[in-house]
Amino acid sequence: MIPTPGITPRRSCQMSLPTARVRAITFPPPPITAEPDSPEGAGLARLHLNEAPMGPSPKALAAAVAALAYAHRYPDHAASELIGRIAKATGIAADCISVGNGSGEILVALAQMVTDPGDEAVFPAPTFPTCGKGAQIAGGRLINVPLRADGVNDVPAMLDAITDRTRLFYLCTPNNPTGGILPAEDLALAAQKVPDDCLLVVDEAYFEFTTAQDGADALSILRNRTAPWVVTRSFSKAYCLAGLRAGYALCSSREICDALWTLRPNFNINRPALAAASAALADTEHLAAVLDHANTERARLSGSLRAQGCKLFPGATNFLTFQPTGNANAIAARLKEQDVVVQALPWPDADGSLRVTLGSREENDRFLALYASAVQDPA
Ligand SMILES: Cc1ncc(COP(=O)(O)O)c(C=O)c1O
Secondary structure: OOOOOOOOOOOOOOOOOOOHHHHOOOOOOOOOOOOOOOOOOOOOEEOOOOOOOOOOOHHHHHHHHHHHOOOOOOOOOOOHHHHHHHHHHHOOOHHHEEEEOOHHHHHHHHHHHHOOOOOEEEEEEOOOOHHHHHHHHOOOEEEEEEOOOOOOOOHHHHHHOOOOOEEEEEEEOOOOOOOOOOOHHHHHHHHHHOOOOOEEEEEOOOHHHHHHHOOOOHHHHHOOOOOOEEEEEEOOOOOOOOOOOOEEEEEOOHHHHHHHHHHOOOOOOOHHHHHHHHHHHHOHHHHHHHHHHHHHHHHHHHHHHHHOOOEEOOOOOOEEEEEOOOOHHHHHHHHHHOOEEOEEEOOOOOOOEEEEEOOOHHHHHHHHHHHHHHHHOOO
16 A cells, blocks of 8 residues: 555455454345346246236336436435325334335344344244344344244244344245245234244235235234234235335334334435335236236146146245255256256255246246256256
């Protein structure tokens, strides 16, 4: 370093930055997001991100485009219109609702809100990792409790893992990556038994897909819990807005919600996302079409995979998780060579399982056709 007169050179920071805590964070690398119509992603079937196969509601798209004309102005930080609509749809008071740049951002903030260094956070394993990332950023210790054999969060085992240091108890229903839906009695047990000084987080990113399948009504169960809880939901899945980034939190109290607002970066949801999310929420026809497509394709893929000897895990989401008749990694690698990207999971055993997004009918047909040959001739 060339010394500048009058300024003392800073000591080398190579060893101390980033902090040991940040270096210790374990988080999956960013996934493949090559666009199917770009040169590098030409013809790619992206069946690994649980994205919506159909475009957003035309009404949501029009609202986003209209919002772009005001791109020179900051968006409404209070997100009044969107929160008003969410309040109406859920029955939760507007001052107990917060919004995020995707529900992932909220999950990180929730963990940061309640975790001091050395505190513990109980998670099902495997599950969606983002809330755990927040706990690690805050210096917390992750306590990972294996899922039940059917891919559902094991609530009694998770409750057994609680100690005096536990401040966060995270449930994911339906659970990503397995799809398992928590039975109402397990949710009620968690609502009753998770201690008062521990935040109960229920991640419902795929909530809308469960409404057609008698999923547990988490909100009515959680209303009976006097201690803190938060339900998170997303506009990325059933509302087909993953690229815009919008999610929301339904909180047990104004105090928890206020803390989320404190942690929110200013203007964290942009104008087009706010406008599109509001319009999407109002477009019940589009939502019905999305759910209908997912149900139809789930039944079609399930039938074909079962006939090929696969073991399917129960669920109601926009993805399907199953144990193939072979090694999941090797099958996924062979499919990827043919531009069909699916997610291999190191669960429940050494051969693992595959998680496949319910894509368009054409994408799913392509997956099914290539899957059969990939099983015969894995990579
Ligand atoms: C269970 C679960 N929670 C949260 C998220 C985050 O969603 P987003 O940040 O797009 O709202 C995802 C995304 O895949 C998910 O699967």
